[in-house]
Amino acid sequence: MSAGDQVMLDLYRSLCRSREFETALIRYATKDAKPVGHPYLGQEAVAAGVCTALRPDDRIVGTHRAHGYAVAKGCDLERLALELYGSAEGTCRGRAGEMYMAQTDVGYFGGTQIVGGNVAMAAGLALAAQLGQLDRVAVSFVGDGAVNQGIVDEALNMAAIWSLPLILVVDNNGYAQTTSVKYATAGRIADRWAPYGIASVSVDGQVAAEVYEVAQAARARAAGGQGPTVIEARTYRYEGHYYGDRHRRYRPQQEVEQWLARDPVELHRRAALEAGLDEAMLDQVRADAAAQSEAAFERARSGRAVAPRDLLEGVFVEPLLRGRGEDS
Amino acid sequence: MTSMKYWQAAADALRQEMRRDPSIIVLGEDVAGGAGREAEGIVDSWGGPFGITRGLIKEFGAARVRDTPISEAGFTGLAAGLAADGYRPWVDIMFTELLPLAWEQLTNKIARSQYLTAGQLRMPVTIKTFGDCYSPVCHYPGLICVAPSDPYSAKGLMTAALRSDDPVVVFDNLRLLRTQGEVPEEPYAFPLGQARVLTPGSALTLLGIGPSTSLCLAAAADLEASGTSVEVVDLLTLSPWDVDGVTESVRKTGRLLVVDYDHPECGLGATICARITESAWDALQAPPTFLTPPPVPTMGMDANPAMAAMYLPDAGAVVAAAAKLCQGDDHDLFRWSAAPL
Numbered sequence: 001m002s003a004g005d006q007v008m009l010d011l012y013r014s015l016c017r018s019r020e021f022e023t024a025l026i027r028y029a030t031k032d033a034k035p036v037g038h039p040y041l042g043q044e045a046v047a048a049g050v051c052t053a054l055r056p057d058d059r060i061v062g063t064h065r066a067h068g069y070a071v072a073k074g075c076d077l078e079r080l081a082l083e084l085y086g087s088a089e090g091t092c093r094g095r096a097g098e099m100y101m102a103q104t105d106v107g108y109f110g111g112t113q114i115v116g117g118n119v120a121m122a123a124g125l126a127l128a129a130q131l132g133q134l135d136r137v138a139v140s141f142v143g144d145g146a147v148n149q150g151i152v153d154e155a156l157n158m159a160a161i162w163s164l165p166l167i168l169v170v171d172n173n174g175y176a177q178t179t180s181v182k183y184a185t186a187g188r189i190a191d192r193w194a195p196y197g198i199a200s201v202s203v204d205g206q207v208a209a210e211v212y213e214v215a216q217a218a219r220a221r222a223a224g225g226q227g228p229t230v231i232e233a234r235t236y237r238y239e240g241h242y243y244g245d246r247h248r249r250y251r252p253q254q255e256v257e258q259w260l261a262r263d264p265v266e267l268h269r270r271a272a273l274e275a276g277l278d279e280a281m282l283d284q285v286r287a288d289a290a291a292q293s294e295a296a297f298e299r300a301r302s303g304r305a306v307a308p309r310d311l312l313e314g315v316f317v318e319p320l321l322r323g324r325g326e327d328s
Numbered sequence: 329m330t331s332m333k334y335w336q337a338a339a340d341a342l343r344q345e346m347r348r349d350p351s352i353i354v355l356g357e358d359v360a361g362g363a364g365r366e367a368e369g370i371v372d373s374w375g376g377p378f379g380i381t382r383g384l385i386k387e388f389g390a391a392r393v394r395d396t397p398i399s400e401a402g403f404t405g406l407a408a409g410l411a412a413d414g415y416r417p418w419v420d421i422m423f424t425e426l427l428p429l430a431w432e433q434l435t436n437k438i439a440r441s442q443y444l445t446a447g448q449l450r451m452p453v454t455i456k457t458f459g460d461c462y463s464p465v466c467h468y469p470g471l472i473c474v475a476p477s478d479p480y481s482a483k484g485l486m487t488a489a490l491r492s493d494d495p496v497v498v499f500d501n502l503r504l505l506r507t508q509g510e511v512p513e514e515p516y517a518f519p520l521g522q523a524r525v526l527t528p529g530s531a532l533t534l535l536g537i538g539p540s541t542s543l544c545l546a547a548a549a550d551l552e553a554s555g556t557s558v559e560v561v562d563l564l565t566l567s568p569w570d571v572d573g574v575t576e577s578v579r580k581t582g583r584l585l586v587v588d589y590d591h592p593e594c595g596l597g598a599t600i601c602a603r604i605t606e607s608a609w610d611a612l613q614a615p616p617t618f619l620t621p622p623p624v625p626t627m628g629m630d631a632n633p634a635m636a637a638m639y640l641p642d643a644g645a646v647v648a649a650a651a652k653l654c655q656g657d658d659h660d661l662f663r664w665s666a667a668p669l
Contacts, residue, residue: 059413091446092444092445092446092448093446095443095444095445096444096445096446100440100441100444101445102441102449103448104445104448104449109412110441110449113436114432114436117405117433117436117437118405119405120401120402120403120404120405120406120408120409120433121406121408121409121412121433123402123405123406123409124406124407124408124409124410124411124417125409125412125413127409127410128409128410128414129413131353131391131415138409150401151401151432151433154399154401154402154403155399155402155405155406157399157402158396158397158399158402158403158406314442314443314446314447315442315443315469315470316442316470316472317447317450317452317493317494318493318494320472320520320521320568
């Protein structure tokens, strides 16, 4: 298989894992009265495109809309499902749920409740790579709403003055909760940090291969010491801000249908077929992703529940015992 | 032992630990001063607001001693990222009035990450600040808060903070900055979570927090002269504080007066009194109580020395409150040093 075909296949695998995992999550969680949280359905090409362009030890941080980023960076689906089900066998012993869950051994350094709250930490991860002179970058995913939080500016300013290997990916799905980006955000997002000297690009966030290309270029710039890049990926979320947000009266039906017609999984499947990838192989990739997701949630149903000791352990790395003794 | 000022002792700890541990990175506004102008011969032009970081850039270089933009939230988050990837950042947030700018990163990232990720994200961050407003920070589980009271504890607690695998907020105080004391030259760390008894006594425990400890010692001298035996305890770690140590003292003396320079409501003094009321109940001779400034929204009244004198408890107020406690006259025990509002 050519390198190009391999990328197309990897992108499809990532898209399918994300789509099937969240589809299974909604089906199981609805049945089992568990929280669904903030689905990434419709936006999958952004995280899939970016994470496929990264190396395993590159670091990413996400947001509240966290499953999509976690799955794209390669988090273990079974332990993720256990975490979402609140099991002590979850990735974070059932403590973190969707928004704070992390799996650092695959480079997923976690999400956050605060929409722009992880960008500064990502700059710190980038500074760590720079100080260690490592070929490693940090990516911070945010939504369009986050660009109006001050800390994003603070972090990007530091990334620019120190040429940090940081990539900010703005999943512009058009809405900050119910508020349109057109109402809340002055100027174009992709232009906002260009005056800082930060390379900035806007890309069709429904086309995984295009996102992959700009992410690959951004990674090369960052790792090559040329500093940060902002990628605005124009996309759309199929569900509400959170899964219970069912009415979605803030979005015209015509707009929803226009975006549904450009589904990122279907668009990529067509592109892969046109590139000559075998249809049966693609079908197998999707079937595997569905089976893995199904198995993950079946397993989550029988996960060990949290016990009182799970609540109380590990507040500190070193518990403060009186009389621990002077250490010199 | 060498005689040095409080700020020199804190600086000594930082320099010695930076020599020992290359993962310590100093971050903050003007921690070196005049950054980015080495080509013009400008290096180390300030050294932080009170000179604590002076000279570090010359010894350790600009990569480890990093002047930041005025972005408290941003560089506190930056520290979280460095810590998550194996570094030990030391972060200068000049004054407690600036801490709210970094609040979100301090609480949601630095305090919570280690626990929420079941140990995957470690946060060995030291945050160093000046000021009395420590109670809101003590509210957050996951953070260790300390307040030195003299040069010896300044070095011992700063070293402990830098060596801790958990996040530590160090509350220094401008009132202590130029106090002089004997300090060992070699590195040493105070145990975190442990108070110390400064003077043993039998009739009253005076509990000091950071700069109020010297007030307690002064008041204790007065009280001893008039025949009251006072045990002065220096809290040192404000959260998680030494419940066992303070309980042991109060079970011996039967009385507790906490002298707390922070605002009174939901404060550390109130928390300590509530806990000790339970833990020392059967040994108590009087209700545990605390002396604080009145609840007015100052920033320490440093702008007006006359108002600051009315605002902060002084040794006379401590002696008066202690005398009331010891005489069993606790019904109208008057917590605040100023006239009733």
